[in-house]
Amino acid sequence: MKTFIELELSTPLLQAIEELGFLEPMPVQEQVIPLMLNNAQDIIALAQTGSGKTAAFGLPLIQETDLSKNKTQALILCPTRELCLQISNALTDYSMYIPDLHIVPVYGGTSINEQIKLLQKGAHIIVATPGRLIDLIERKAVKLQNVKRVILDEADEMLNMGFVESIDNILASLPENHTTLLFSATMPSEIARLTKTYMMEPLEITIGEKNTGAENVKHVYYSIAGRDKYLALKRIADFYPDIYGIVFCRTRKDTQNIADKLIQDGYNAEALHGDLSQNQREYIMQKFRIRNIQLLVATDVAARGIDVQDLTHVINFDLPEEKDVYIHRSGRTGRAGKAGVSISLVSPKEQRLLKDTEKRVGKSFIQTRIPGGKEVCEKQLFHLINKIETVEINETEIAPFLPVLYKKLDWFEKEELIKRLVSVEFNRFLEYYKEAVDLNQGNGDKKRKERTERSSSAPSDGRFTKLYLNIGKMDGLSPSDLMEMINEQVPETKFDIGEISIQKKFTVFEIENKGVQKLLSAFEDTYIDERPLVLKLDGDQPSDGKKRTGGKKGGDYHSKRDDSRRRDGGHRDSGHRDRGNKGGGRKDGGHSHRDSRKSDSYSSGKRRKDR
Numbered sequence: 001m002k003t004f005i006e007l008e009l010s011t012p013l014l015q016a017i018e019e020l021g022f023l024e025p026m027p028v029q030e031q032v033i034p035l036m037l038n039n040a041q042d043i044i045a046l047a048q049t050g051s052g053k054t055a056a057f058g059l060p061l062i063q064e065t066d067l068s069k070n071k072t073q074a075l076i077l078c079p080t081r082e083l084c085l086q087i088s089n090a091l092t093d094y095s096m097y098i099p100d101l102h103i104v105p106v107y108g109g110t111s112i113n114e115q116i117k118l119l120q121k122g123a124h125i126i127v128a129t130p131g132r133l134i135d136l137i138e139r140k141a142v143k144l145q146n147v148k149r150v151i152l153d154e155a156d157e158m159l160n161m162g163f164v165e166s167i168d169n170i171l172a173s174l175p176e177n178h179t180t181l182l183f184s185a186t187m188p189s190e191i192a193r194l195t196k197t198y199m200m201e202p203l204e205i206t207i208g209e210k211n212t213g214a215e216n217v218k219h220v221y222y223s224i225a226g227r228d229k230y231l232a233l234k235r236i237a238d239f240y241p242d243i244y245g246i247v248f249c250r251t252r253k254d255t256q257n258i259a260d261k262l263i264q265d266g267y268n269a270e271a272l273h274g275d276l277s278q279n280q281r282e283y284i285m286q287k288f289r290i291r292n293i294q295l296l297v298a299t300d301v302a303a304r305g306i307d308v309q310d311l312t313h314v315i316n317f318d319l320p321e322e323k324d325v326y327i328h329r330s331g332r333t334g335r336a337g338k339a340g341v342s343i344s345l346v347s348p349k350e351q352r353l354l355k356d357t358e359k360r361v362g363k364s365f366i367q368t369r370i371p372g373g374k375e376v377c378e379k380q381l382f383h384l385i386n387k388i389e390t391v392e393i394n395e396t397e398i399a400p401f402l403p404v405l406y407k408k409l410d411w412f413e414k415e416e417l418i419k420r421l422v423s424v425e426f427n428r429f430l431e432y433y434k435e436a437v438d439l440n441q442g443n444g445d446k447k448r449k450e451r452t453e454r455s456s457s458a459p460s461d462g463r464f465t466k467l468y469l470n471i472g473k474m475d476g477l478s479p480s481d482l483m484e485m486i487n488e489q490v491p492e493t494k495f496d497i498g499e500i501s502i503q504k505k506f507t508v509f510e511i512e513n514k515g516v517q518k519l520l521s522a523f524e525d526t527y528i529d530e531r532p533l534v535l536k537l538d539g540d541q542p543s544d545g546k547k548r549t550g551g552k553k554g555g556d557y558h559s560k561r562d563d564s565r566r567r568d569g570g571h572r573d574s575g576h577r578d579r580g581n582k583g584g585g586r587k588d589g590g591h592s593h594r595d596s597r598k599s600d601s602y603s604s605g606k607r608r609k610d611r
């Protein structure tokens with residue numbers, strides 16, 4: 001905990017806050033004051049009323065003000081007259097030893113002329129409600145061209161009160177070279193839009209202790225061998241069939257690898273990291289927002305722009321080293337009064353980091369056992385039963401089939417019918433988990449068996465052949481894209497896909513031997529735009545794939561695809577969602593092809609066959 005002196009506040013401010021009885025900075029002040037004083041970065045701060053945020057932005061604003069210039073240098077926007085006066089009074093208190101500073105509050109419901117008179121005398125800092133400020137701008141009573149800092153206080157409240165248009169107009173009228181600090185208790189999508197439009201690479205801060213998010217978050221951890229983390233992640237996904245969360249990884253590479261593996265194993269996941277283009281990132285975030293993705297595997301930086309409210313879980317695949325990163329991560333769940341869980345997968349090496357993190361958060365994390373196979377199966381069974389209980393029946397569509405169905409199933413007793421119905425889904429879990437081992441740290445080598453036998457990336461066992469495809473990351477290809485392409489080309493045939501390795505310019509993937517010829521033939525004369533797709537047996541290619549890629553560098557593969565996906569309003573993805581919602585853990589690691597859905601819109605938007 002720093003002192004106000006260490007935060008490098010000026011003497012008149014230190015004297016004032018001492019008189020006001022502020023002994024030490026509150027957490028929001030400790031974070032925001034140095035950021036504002038030392039750099040000109042845009043900031044988003046998730047903080048509640050009463051957290052001390054007025055002083056957090058007010059003290060640096062006052063310190064920064066150049067009193068030799070009689071110009072408006074800072075603008076504070078807030079939702080109500082009361083808050084406007086409260087902020088203005090607080091700033092007046094903080095500047096009690098800086099008599100030349102002029103702070104002018106302007107708000108609706110009172111004479112505008114009085115306010116114009118005050119403004120004419122000069123206002124270094126204006127505190128305003130948006131509607132009144134627009135009036136004043138229209139009357140040319142305020143000049144904002146010298147504004148260097150804008151504070152949006154209680155931004156979510158301002159939007160709730162219908163100020164969105166006014167805020168847009170105000171922000172659009174400000175000079176380029178200002179920075180914005182946005183305070184909000186929640187982060188609805190309209191705020192995310194504002195931040196995207198008007199802020200440059202904002203730094204996001206979540207105020208731990210005072211944030212309701214943090215209060216509603218349960219922090220748990222699993223003690224686990226580093227090499228078993230992926231298996232544990234799958235268990236978690238299977239144990240919480242309705243999971244909707246972010247899996248945080250340290251590096252872009254880990255992020256991509258883990259997402260790739262999850263997709264191959266039939267989970268409803270995607271990666272989000274800085275190697276993706278802006279378009280790709282936005283597309284994935286949008287899919288996540290509308291819940292077409294259940295698990296987003298992300299780096300901390302890439303996840304900053306996500307404004308999702310009701311995550312059920314945050315999973316720390318690795319604990320972060322950097323101060324506060326854990327608080328930001330876990331603050332993404334448990335928002336808006338909802339309960340959330342932050343799960344950390346902690347290897348023996350990370351035990352010390354766990355202790356440090358607990359200290360930073362100010363709470364002990366609860367050690368929890370990784371669920372065993374039996375528990376996962378039980379959970380999945382009841383999830384299935386719940387779905388059966390609550391599924392909506394389309395009476396009209398199903399009616400014509402019912403007589404035949406009734407007749408066909410007529411000879412089953414009710415109990416037998418239930419067993420069969422449930423087994424359709426449930427058998428997969430039983431099969432996968434029948435020899436499931438205990439992944440909890442310190443439970444012997446038994447666990448190695450599951451890892452090697454059931455890992456999604458189990459090495460080829462002679463059942464598979466490696467194929468080479470001349471598109472890769474540069475073309476925006478992801479494992480799920482590849483699965484879709486294969487499904488499109490050979491929709492009627494079922495075979496397994498093994499390991500997928502997507503490189504910069506090409507991809508090598510394993511396919512069950514019986515599907516090789518079919519797929520090779522299906523890919524003949526196939527194009528992405530003007531570029532021929534080359535699918536071959538892997539082996540004789542140069543490893544960088546240079547000779548094979550012919551055609552355009554970068555390609556229009558992904559942008560076309562994005563367009564076609566957007567056109568169909570995301571319906572196409574509901575197939576994925578269903579797939580994920582069936583629950584994650586699959587024995588059929590390489591069966592995701594079988595599970596994937598065919599998509600017509602994709603093929604028509606992306607390539608032509610038989611040209």
Ligand code: AMP
Pocket residue numbers: 021022023024025026029048049050051052053054055
């Ligand atoms: P705010 O979130 O700005 O509305 O502040 C909440 C209350 O905390 C106000 O009454 C402030 O005067 C008070 N306050 C702000 N900072 C401190 C501090 N460092 N120490 C004690 N009280 C403070």
